[in-house]
Amino acid sequence: MLRVERLQVGHLKPLSFELSDGECLAVEGPSGAGKTLLLRALADLDPAAGRVVVDGQERNELPAHEWRRRVRYCSPEPAWWSDTPRGSFPVNAPTAKLERLLQSLDLDPRLLDRPIAVLSTGERQRLAFVRALLDEPPVILLDEPTGALDPQSKALVEELIRFQLLSGHCVVLVSHDEAQIGRLADARLVLSKEKPTPGAGAVSAP
């Protein structure tokens, strides 16, 4: 369970919301409204005042790296720090699970040992998604997870997100795809670029 109390993100009005296990919150708004900033603040990658609680534990009660193992931010531009994807995967990744996840996104395991430079943008984004799910973080923050994908891969990623929700993970989804939000989200949070108005920043049912 994810509970956010008066989280101060950028110049936005303090945000409060709550997600039960298996629920998906869609975050919408124009570019520059602070969607990415919100996800980064939840993962404690940027300083932000307010309380964020996951399964009864507040952000600051846990060491930062422990927190980010529970609250996983997935960037729209996945980062690599090695020549092949495998070098940027956890060394002790359980093989069976890794293969199952790759398979579910229609990724050939041999891609793990190709040079990153020859992989397509969509392959990189899907590989990064697999990497983020390997250690089963209870809260998954997805920043435009299907931005670089063709319709078929997009459907597979959505299927995997749905599977994560069914197995009890909380998902916060930033997306510009109205139909996708309709398919996945249980609630919406609309951020606006203008000065906060009454009602903005409130969570509403779709």
Added chain:
Amino acid sequence: MTIVPLSYWDLLLAATLLFANAAISWRFRLGLERSIAISASRMVVQLALIGVVLKFIFAQSSPFWTLTFALMMVVAAATEVVARLHARIAAWPLMGLSSSTLLFVGTFVTVFGVGFVITPEPWYAPRYILPILGMVLGNTMTAVALVLETLSENANRERNAIEGRLALGAPRFEALSGPLRSALRTGLMPMLNSMATTGIVALPGMMTGQIIAGADPVGAAMYQVVIMFLIAGATALGSLIAAAGGVMLVTDDRHRLRASPSASHRKSV
């Protein structure tokens, strides 16, 4: 055998070579005449002053004056580190890190070298302590500056990869292992290179000095070997402390990569 004393006329004679610099600047319109004059004057005044100051300190031969002067050298070296860096690190923490690194390394290596290897009588003999501390500080200063520059530069350039690792739950030292390694390598490189070529191309300054002063070249070489080992130890230790401290400075207590203060807006110390 005594050293040939130099007269002021000898200094003036040597100074005529500076006209070569001035001529180049004038001929190619480099506009460097002013800089040449300022740099040369600074060099003469600084060396003359240090000659007088060292003469005074050697005459006192007291632990107090030796240590006071040693401390001033440390502060000067730390200031130089900060001045050399275009590092994206706030100025005051940077000053704190470089001065504490240089103080610790300078003290440790000089005490080891003078107190246990060379063992002059008395132990605080400024004639040994100050030149050795100077060589140790000079080289450590370069290493510390290189380490911090490389670390902050790479941390900034590889921000995306570092934050990717942090987001996957890596603690800061793991997330910054790439920049950390290149910083250490860059910091250690000059010393390794100079150990490999010393004595082939250039004779080290201290050995040259001893030889001109009439010392036995083999004895002078042995001294130089000890000094090189001291410097090697000092640069390694200094690089390590600076790199570890640098990682702490570019991140915060929640293992977040700090927003970098831009180099041009950094307040000077």
